Amino acid sequence: MELIRAAEIMSSHPEHARLPHDPEYGFGAAFIADHFCPILEAAIPIVDLGFMHADAVYDVVSVSRGAFFRLEQHQERFARACEKIRVRNPFDGEQEANILHEIVARAGLRDAYVWWTVTRGNPPMGRNEMVDPDKFENRFYAFATPFVFIFDDEQRARGVDLIISRDRIRIPPRAVDPTAKNFCWLDMQMALFEAGSAGAEWAVLTDEEGYLAEATGANIFAIIEGTVVTPDSGCLEGITRQSTIDLCEELNIPVVSRRLHVSELENAEEVFMTTTAGSIMPARSVDGKYICSHGGAGETSIRLHNLYWEKRWDGWDATPVRYELAGN
Numbered sequence: 606m607e608l609i610r611a612a613e614i615m616s617s618h619p620e621h622a623r624l625p626h627d628p629e630y631g632f633g634a635a636f637i638a639d640h641f642c643p644i645l646e647a648a649i650p651i652v653d654l655g656f657m658h659a660d661a662v663y664d665v666v667s668v669s670r671g672a673f674f675r676l677e678q679h680q681e682r683f684a685r686a687c688e689k690i691r692v693r694n695p696f697d698g699e700q701e702a703n704i705l706h707e708i709v710a711r712a713g714l715r716d717a718y719v720w721w722t723v724t725r726g727n728p729p730m731g732r733n734e735m736v737d738p739d740k741f742e743n744r745f746y747a748f749a750t751p752f753v754f755i756f757d758d759e760q761r762a763r764g765v766d767l768i769i770s771r772d773r774i775r776i777p778p779r780a781v782d783p784t785a786k787n788f789c790w791l792d793m794q795m796a797l798f799e800a801g802s803a804g805a806e807w808a809v810l811t812d813e814e815g816y817l818a819e820a821t822g823a824n825i826f827a828i829i830e831g832t833v834v835t836p837d838s839g840c841l842e843g844i845t846r847q848s849t850i851d852l853c854e855e856l857n858i859p860v861v862s863r864r865l866h867v868s869e870l871e872n873a874e875e876v877f878m879t880t881t882a883g884s885i886m887p888a889r890s891v892d893g894k895y896i897c898s899h900g901g902a903g904e905t906s907i908r909l910h911n912l913y914w915e916k917r918w919d920g921w922d923a924t925p926v927r928y929e930l931a932g933n
């Protein structure tokens with residue numbers, strides 16, 4: 606089965622063409638605390654603890670063919686993340702959604718990467734105030750840019766080369782809760798450099814006992830004896846991960862979330878990753894060894910990838926962007 610060349614379609618199909626927009630928003634649009642601005646003018650205070658201490662939660666939703674995918678689920682996950690790290694979103698769900706619609710609309714994007722955060726904000730100055738989460742002025746920022754795939758059509762079609770990091774483990778959940786999508790990326794980023802040094806393209810991290818947690822910025826799946834398996838803990842509850850589980854159920858492919866030990870990858874029939882900025886991303890090798898004997902992406906991974914895009918462009922859990930908000 607041929608992989609749907611989603612990036613090529615986005616750059617050539619008329620239903621993906623960018624809408625008229627103020628040229629100032631050519632690179633994208635941002636919302637900074639209380640105002641909209643072109644992304645290249647967006648700036649944050651240097652003392653915001655989101656920047657200084659990675660003290661923030663965020664989320665990313667995508668837009669394709671003019672509609673958000675699973676916007677409500679992303680917003681619900683984000684609200685739970687805010688609670689978990691004890692920040693107060695200055696905006697309610699409806700106001701937040703309006704901001705997300707408007708940044709996409711201002712930039713006229715029909716395929717967009719839409720990111721937003723609430724940070725701890727500037728540190729309070731009073732005595733003993735650092736111990737009280739209510740003393741911080743939490744801040745909201747968001748931006749929308751043209752959609753980017755972390756792996757292009759050619760890489761997804763042939764399958765990407767992975768390593769299992771030996772140098773790093775995923776930050777343990779008791780240290781930083783991975784289900785609250787957060788700014789602490791150094792474990793995952795260092796693992797990526799390890800992958801690069803090993804001639805690979807991406808990295809997967811385990812916990813201390815060798816159970817798979819997640820890949821850098823993505824969830825990990827393996828197909829073992831015909832069952833699609835993904836870790837049930839130590840990772841973000843990815844929206845694309847859940848969408849993939851839903852697709853498996855629709856296709857009557859057995860699927861389970863459970864602990865998954867790295868040693869089980871020896872017998873995996875296929876391996877793939879999932880994330881908003883990449884959809885379903887087949888792998889062809891792990892630690893330099895091909896997973897499928899033909900040395901390419903697995904058939905089921907490609908099938909899931911293709912169904913994901915077909916369904917999305919058919920209106921699956923879609924929220925049409927309210928372009929009229931841009932006043933164009």
Ligand SMILES: Cc1ncc(COP(=O)(O)O)c(C=O)c1O
Nearest residue numbers: 822823824841843844845880881
């Ligand atoms: C650490 C981590 N795991 C998994 C994911 C995938 O989540 P989603 O499918 O909701 O984008 C992400 C997305 O950025 C991530 O940062």
